[in-house]
Amino acid sequence: MSEQIQPVRGMNDVLPAEITAWQRLESTARQLLAEYGYQEIRVPMVERTELFQRAIGEYTDVVEKEMYTFVDQGGDSLTLRPEGTAGVMRALISNGLLRGQRHKLWCDGPMFRHERPQKGRYRQFHQIDVEAVGFAGPDVDVELIALTARLWRRLGIERVRLQINSLGTPEARRIYREKLVEYLRAHHDQLDADSRRRLEGNPLRVLDSKNPEMRALIEAAPVLTDHLDGESREHFAALCAALEALGIPFSVNPRLVRGLDYYSRTVFEWITDALGAQDAVCSGGRYDGLIAQLGGEPTPGIGFAMGIERLVALMTQAGAVPAPAAADVFVVVNGERAAAYGLQLVERLRDALPGRRFELNLGGGNFKAQFRRADRSGAALAVILGDDELARGVAALKPLRRDAGQSESPLPDLAAAIQSALATAVET
C-alpha cells in the first residue's frame, strides 16, 4: 500500500450514515422557502478578493486572517467565499437586477474560513442563506424571523432562543462608537489584553467580552440602544411589537453586534446551549448600505445564514433524524442459471413497480450469506430464486420483518404478489 493522502484539516466528509439529516434539513428548508415565495439563486464559490474586503470590512477577523485567498494564473487575487451575502449581492448588481426591483432569494453551499477547528466550527462549512432585497422593513424583518421559527418547528428543533438588537444607521453607530471609545479609554487600565486590542479595531466587540472581571465595566458602559436615531428606534419598536403579536419569544441583547461590518439596524441571532462554545445556529440582519457600497443602486436589504452542520447536530440531539431508506425487496439467487436470470427478473420488476427499491444479491455468496445481506439491507421482503424455482417457473416470497410463512408466486404474477406482500408488510 502506498502512503495515504490526508484530508484537509477542518474539511469533513459527510458520510451516508449522516446524510439523511442533511437531506431532511435541506428539503424542509427548500419547501418552506418556496412557501414564503423565495427563489433559489446559485453563485460561484470563488469571487474577487476585493468583493469580500469591501462587503465584510477590512478590519474584521474574517477579512484580516480567515480568508482562503490565492492569485490565479491570470494574476487576479481570488478568494473562496467566507460567507454568502456578498456574492449574492454582487450577482444582483452584475446582472442588472436592481432597478426598482425586489428579490426574495436563497442560496446554499459551502463557505470557507481558515480558523482553528473545534466543535461546530470547520474550515469548510455549509450554510443556507436567505436574502430579501428592496424591502425597507420592518415587516420583512419580522417575516424572515417568523420563517426561521417555523423552520425549527418543522425540524423538531427546540433548544434555541432568539436574540435581537438594533445597530441603528451607520451614522448613529459612528456617534455611539465614539462615545464608547471615549468611555473605554477613560477606563483603559481596567481593560484586559483582548479588549485593548479590540478597542482599536472593533470597539463594539469589547462589550461581548466573556471575562467576568470586565463585567462591571461593560454594564456601566454607554448602551447602543440609547443612541439610536429616531427612525431606527421606531423600526426596532415595530419589530418587537410584531414579534410579540406573532407570539415569537425573543430577548433584546444590546450587546449583540455581529462580526461583519455591513449590518445596520435589525440584527438577530438564534443561539443554543446544546452545542458547546459555538452557540450561534442562525444569524443575520439588515444591510441597507451594502449594495450601494458595492457599486449598485442604493437598495435596502436583509438576510441571514444558518449553519447546516450546527443545525444537523441539534436535529441529531433531538432525535429528529430519519433512518436511511431501506430496500423494499432483496432478491436472493441460487445456482448459475438463477443468478443469470435474476438480473433480467429484477430489471423487469423495476419496470413493473417504479419507485420500489429492489436490491439484487451481487457478488455471489452462499444462501446463509445472502440472507444475512437481505436482513441487513432492511428489506421487508426477500424474493428467492433458485434453479429449482426457475425450473418450475415460480419465485418464493419470504417476509423478513414479521413472522409469516413463505409463499410462492408464478413468475408472471410476481410483481403483483410483491405489491400485496409489501402492503401487508407495512401494517406492522
Added chain:
RNA sequence: GUGGACGUAGCUCAGCUGGUAGAGUCCCGGGUUGUGAUCCCGGUUGUCGUGGGUUCGAGUCCCAUCGUCCACCCCA
C-alpha cells in the same frame, strides 16, 4: 494564532510499577449439502500516528513532529 487532552485491528476500546500485543464488533466459513436477525465453533486483520533518544529490552519513559478533539479567539 494561543492553551489543554488524546493518537493501540475497518470501528469501539483494554494493555497495572518498561519484558516486542488483546477483547468486543465487523467481515468470512461451518453447525443447518437451499433460509436472516439469536446461539455455538473456527478464521483473517496491526509498520501500537511518525521520527529520534534513554534502556539488555519501549505500546508503556523522554524529546520532536504530524493529526484529532475541546477551549480561548471568532463565528454559522
